[in-house]
Amino acid sequence: MAVLEGTGTLRSSIISSQLTQHAPYGGVVPELASRAHLENVGAVLDGALNEAGIALADLDRIGVTNGPGLAGALLVGVCYAKGLGLGLGVPVYPVNHLEAHLFANLLEHPDLAPPFMALIISGGHTLLVSVEKWGTYRVVGRTRDDAAGEAFDKVAKLLGLGYPGGPLVEQLAREGDPRAIAFPRPMRNDPSSDFSFSGLKTAIMHQVKHDWPQLTSKRLAEVCASFQEAVTDTLAAKTFAAAEEWGASAVILAGGVSRNEHIRRRFEREAASRGLALVFPSPQLCTDNAAMVARTAVFHAARGALPSLDFAVVPSLGL
Amino acid sequence: MSAPEAEGLRASLERLVAEGRVVPAGADAEVRTGCPRETEAVGFGLGLGAFPGAVLLLEGPLGSGKTALARGAGVALGVRDPLTSPTFTLLSESAGRLPVFHLDLYRVAGPEELRAFDLVEVLESGGVTIVEWPRWLLAEPPGGALRVDLAVLTPAERRLQVRILDPRWEGWLARARRNAAA
Numbered sequence: 126m127a128v129l130e131g132t133g134t135l136r137s138s139i140i141s142s143q144l145t146q147h148a149p150y151g152g153v154v155p156e157l158a159s160r161a162h163l164e165n166v167g168a169v170l171d172g173a174l175n176e177a178g179i180a181l182a183d184l185d186r187i188g189v190t191n192g193p194g195l196a197g198a199l200l201v202g203v204c205y206a207k208g209l210g211l212g213l214g215v216p217v218y219p220v221n222h223l224e225a226h227l228f229a230n231l232l233e234h235p236d237l238a239p240p241f242m243a244l245i246i247s248g249g250h251t252l253l254v255s256v257e258k259w260g261t262y263r264v265v266g267r268t269r270d271d272a273a274g275e276a277f278d279k280v281a282k283l284l285g286l287g288y289p290g291g292p293l294v295e296q297l298a299r300e301g302d303p304r305a306i307a308f309p310r311p312m313r314n315d316p317s318s319d320f321s322f323s324g325l326k327t328a329i330m331h332q333v334k335h336d337w338p339q340l341t342s343k344r345l346a347e348v349c350a351s352f353q354e355a356v357t358d359t360l361a362a363k364t365f366a367a368a369e370e371w372g373a374s375a376v377i378l379a380g381g382v383s384r385n386e387h388i389r390r391r392f393e394r395e396a397a398s399r400g401l402a403l404v405f406p407s408p409q410l411c412t413d414n415a416a417m418v419a420r421t422a423v424f425h426a427a428r429g430a431l432p433s434l435d436f437a438v439v440p441s442l443g444l
Numbered sequence: 445m446s447a448p449e450a451e452g453l454r455a456s457l458e459r460l461v462a463e464g465r466v467v468p469a470g471a472d473a474e475v476r477t478g479c480p481r482e483t484e485a486v487g488f489g490l491g492l493g494a495f496p497g498a499v500l501l502l503e504g505p506l507g508s509g510k511t512a513l514a515r516g517a518g519v520a521l522g523v524r525d526p527l528t529s530p531t532f533t534l535l536s537e538s539a540g541r542l543p544v545f546h547l548d549l550y551r552v553a554g555p556e557e558l559r560a561f562d563l564v565e566v567l568e569s570g571g572v573t574i575v576e577w578p579r580w581l582l583a584e585p586p587g588g589a590l591r592v593d594l595a596v597l598t599p600a601e602r603r604l605q606v607r608i609l610d611p612r613w614e615g616w617l618a619r620a621r622r623n624a625a626a
Contacts, residue, residue: 157534157552157560195534197560249532270511271529279506279531288551323529324480327507331599441537 126169127415128177128184132423133235136177138409138416141165159197166205173415184215188422191219192442199438207434218422219436222413223250223444224262226379228424229410229417231259237377237404242368244360246388247380248274248289253318253364254444255371259424262444265367266318273356274382276322280329280352284345294349295385301346303354306332310359318367325355357391365395375402381412449519454624456485461621471614475604476597480512483594483602487513490590490606491520492623493616496542496570497588501578501609504594509602510576513592514546520620521572530576535561543571550577585609590616 127138141162174181189206191199203219210217226245231237239259245252251273253266271279274291281290286297308328311321329352336344368376376396382388383405396403410417425432460466460475460482467474477483490500490513500517502510511529518527521540530536530548538544545566552558558580566573567586575581578591585591589609597603608614 157557159560193533195560196562247532267525268528269526270515272532275529275531283506323507323511327599330507330596440535 126173127419128173128179129416129419129423130177132420133232135232135416136179137173137175138414139169139172139176140414141169157195157197159201162198162201166201170209181209181213184213186216186218186422186426188218188220188418188425190222190225190418191436192439193222194438194440196438196440199440203436203438211434216426216431217434218425218432220418220421220425221442221444222418223252223442225417225421227254227256227262227377228259228421229379229406229414230377230404231424232410232416232420233406234404237375240371240373241375241377241402241404242364242371242373243377243379244364244383245380246273246360246378246382248272248278248291248382250380251320251322252444253367255367255373256377260428264444265371266320266363268320268322269312270321270323271326273320273322273360274380276326276356277353277382279326280349283326283330283333284348291382292384295353295387297346298349298353298387299346301343301348301350303350305347306351308332308351308355310355310362313359313362318363318370320359320363322356322359325352353385353387357388360388361391361395364392365399365401368401369399373401375404377403378405379411384408384411450488450624452481453485453488453516453519456482457489457620457624460485461617466617471608473606473617475606477509477602477604478600480509483509483512483604484516484519486592486604486606487516487518488520489516489617489620489624490592491517491572492620493613494521494542494572495588495612496572497567498572498612499567499586499589499610500572500574501581501585501589501591502574502576502594503578503582503591505596508594508596509604510594513594513604514574514576517572517574518544518546527574535566540572543569545569545571545573546576547573548576549580552577552580555580588612 128136187206187210189202206217239256243254251268255263255265277291277294278289281294282288286293311324465476515527521544523538523540530546531550536546590613591607593605595603
């Protein structure tokens with residue numbers, strides 16, 4: 126939960142796992158822990174209000190994610206927010222999680238103005254979105270199989286680094302030569318803006334089987350670096366081609382995978398060589414957070430219409 | 445369903461049958477595929493042979509073709525956007541000829557965590573449920589189930605063992621081919 130003042134002053138931002146890491150519920154998938162969410166939600170709210178130094182009655186409006194996601198986890202947030210809104214007599218805005226990832230950029234770059242091409246890359250999503258103006262989106266490309274973050278996590282698993290292990294792959298890749306192994310770039314030359322990472326994952330699997338008896342730490346670093354290079358190549362090629370096709374003046378990154386330094390550096394170089402602006406959030410705003418949800422709610426509030434309290438959770442909500 | 449997409453998969457499925465790569469074993473079958481596209485074609489056949497309440501349990505290691513098979517089933521069931529891996533999202537629902545639920549239990553630590561899925565609601569919705577990494581469901585498979593075990597033979601080739609766990613699946617291939625021709 127987060128407290129946002131105006132359009133850009135973040136007074137607090139609390140992630141539930143920060144409070145509960147010493148009392149894990151036993152599983153590995155936070156989204157499945159609806160009961161734990163229900164138990165924590167009050168403490169997280171108190172934490173967010175305390176850190177912001179305000180009282181409950183100081184809130185003017187509430188934003189809450191209503192999709193996409195797992196119904197049980199979404200319901201905990203939506204029901205709590207509605208109860209709070211009803212009690213306080215303030216409006217409650219349903220927020221699309223994917224749209225919120227885009228708005229994460231606006232928190233730190235308040236002058237960011239469309240049209241731009243946005244690449245949302247996370248564990249569950251890989252989307253290229255043409256943003257004509259805030260609130261008007263056209264999905265121009267998406268993954269046909271695995272999401273970019275999922276590819277990182279599954280490669281980590283194949284390499285025996287555990288799951289999820291995307292950040293570990295990035296760390297090991299720093300020591301390796303990204304041109305050591307020519308992994309495939311699926312869909313790289315396909316005329317569509319779609320992505321595919323499943324074939325790349327399979328190529329890694331066979332490489333690892335081949336190398337396993339003498340998988341030295343040098344070789345491991347080469348596999349990680351070459352894999353990361355293949356993903357980065359594909360993401361950059363597709364994104365900048367789409368930016369040109371749709372006449373974007375800027376490219377923005379969003380989602381957990383946009384924390385990846387290698388991807389950020391490549392996008393910076395490509396953007397600079399084309400005279401395009403490039404914007405991405407700071408790492409804590411790339412991963413899922415409430416500040417971006419609050420910022421999105423502020424945008425919808427400024428557009429005028431008061432929301433009705435009878436909105437539902439939409440697990441398969443798209444942009 | 446995009447017509448060219450379905451037409452391509454129908455042709456691949458017919459080729460697998462014509463080349464004798466679908467080997468019946470009683471009511472069950474074994475299929476050898478040589479590329480992801482052919483695995484998708486088998487899924488297309490299973491999607492066409494599916495019925496309200498059908499469940500596809502897709503068991504096999506990383507990179508064996510589970511999501512490719514699911515995608516083919518999705519095309520046959522007329523979903524608009526191609527089915528993608530639900531490993532991270534855990535459960536996705538698409539509207540098609542029947543509602544299609546696509547689950548992935550890869551990240552689910554044990555049977556008790558399954559409760560968070562409202563699985564009973566999903567299974568009794570009259571849609572088609574496709575489950576990747578179904579390990580927690582294999583001991584007591586739900587009604588309407590068909591199980592596919594996918595094995596990696598070479599970088600390109602896969603062996604798909606199709607096992608019927610509910611009699612309503614009997615004759616699925618003949619039914620699929622009739623539906624595809626219609």
